[in-house]
Amino acid sequence: xYYIRQARLACEIVCESIAPSQGVELLTxxxxxxxxxxxxxxxxxxxxxxxxxxxxxxxxxxxxxxxLSLISHEVLILADWAMKYIPQTFRxxxxxxxxxQGISWxxxxxxxxxxxxxxxxxxxxxxxxxxxxxxIVEEQKQGWHIVSQxxxxxxxxxxxxxxxxxxxxxxxxxxxxxxxxxLMGYLWKFRNELSLDVxxxxxxxxxxxxxxxxSRTGTCRLHMLNYINEGNDITNGKQMKKALxxxxxxxxxxxxxxxxxxKIPETKPASIKSFRYNASFPCFDPNCILEFKKEDQLLKxxxxxxxxxxxxxxxxxxxxxNAKILDLINL
Numbered sequence: 582x583y584y585i586r587q588a589r590l591a592c593e594i595v596c597e598s599i600a601p602s603q604g605v606e607l608l609t610x611x612x613x614x615x616x617x618x619x620x621x622x623x624x625x626x627x628x629x630x631x632x633x634x635x636x637x638x639x640x641x642x643x644x645x646x647x648x649l650s651l652i653s654h655e656v657l658i659l660a661d662w663a664m665k666y667i668p669q670t671f672r673x674x675x676x677x678x679x680x681x682q683g684i685s686w687x688x689x690x691x692x693x694x695x696x697x698x699x700x701x702x703x704x705x706x707x708x709x710x711x712x713x714x715x716x717i718v719e720e721q722k723q724g725w726h727i728v729s730q731x732x733x734x735x736x737x738x739x740x741x742x743x744x745x746x747x748x749x750x751x752x753x754x755x756x757x758x759x760x761x762x763x764l765m766g767y768l769w770k771f772r773n774e775l776s777l778d779v780x781x782x783x784x785x786x787x788x789x790x791x792x793x794x795x796s797r798t799g800t801c802r803l804h805m806l807n808y809i810n811e812g813n814d815i816t817n818g819k820q821m822k823k824a825l826x827x828x829x830x831x832x833x834x835x836x837x838x839x840x841x842x843x844k845i846p847e848t849k850p851a852s853i854k855s856f857r858y859n860a861s862f863p864c865f866d867p868n869c870i871l872e873f874k875k876e877d878q879l880l881k882x883x884x885x886x887x888x889x890x891x892x893x894x895x896x897x898x899x900x901x902x903n904a905k906i907l908d909l910i911n912l
Contacts, residue, residue, distance in 0.1 A: 719817065727758075
């Protein structure tokens with residue numbers, strides 16, 4: 582009680598110093614505003630508890646997803662390229678194993694938070710819904726352009742599952758297809774056209790932060806191995822998709838096949854150094870066929886005056902260089 586009286590006295594002194602002769606009224610208004618904020622907080626908590634109780638009572642999975650979408654607006658996306666899948670046939674010989682070309686496939690794991698009430702167990706397996714998206718890529722390099730298409734497709738799938746999702750947080754490794762300025766520019770330029778708004782993009786350390794994707798990759802490989810042992814073959818992307826969807830598929834996993842254009846060039850931003858090395862300085866004399874990589878070499882050549890003349894040009898009667906140009910060089 583002593584500390585409460587001292588605290589009240591200190592508040593009265595502060596209010597009196599702020600508003601002389603009106604300190605009591607100011608202190609009363611502060612108390613009333615604090616009570617209003619407490620009431621609003623209790624009302625919001627009551628709404629949240631109602632949604633959580635409805636989520637727990639729902640038996641249908643679709644109903645749970647719809648209830649979850651009312652309060653879940655963010656999703657964490659983990660992206661990683663899996664090791665290329667080597668095509669395999671049922672009971673193939675040792676000679677058939679060699680000389681194969683692997684199939685590229687990309688894996689995305691999306692984590693969406695479930696509603697929680699007070700007293701719930703803090704278990705990650707129960708607090709998150711995990712959705713996996715496998716994109717099988719054929720006839721395409723693992724570049725930033727195919728990664729941008731994969732992200733766009735994944736955003737559309739997540740938006741269809743949970744229409745109220747708005748923001749995405751992406752995490753990947755430092756591979757060149759992720760750590761690329763064109764990919765960042767694509768996510769920023771088309772932010773209004775994409776299904777989700779990318780709020781943050783993080784890069785994990787080497788061999789770190791991809792354990793969830795690796796575990797899903799192992800599940801997919803085991804599922805495909807069981808499919809092959811039943812007498813089937815997996816030699817292309819369509820058969821790979823059919824294998825992953827066999828026997829009801831894998832829970833919360835969506836598979837798609839992407840056929841890219843192999844003619845798309847892997848463009849690299851030009852630098853000043855590349856322009857400097859690729860530049861050429863031809864001689865001003867129209868009959869001379871010499872070209873130089875450096876401007877100093879060209880000036881030295883013009884000062885010496887030893888030109889290498891093309892006989893065909895000289896026969897056609899090309900004239901001497903312009904006198905004004907030679908005067909500028911001599912200056």
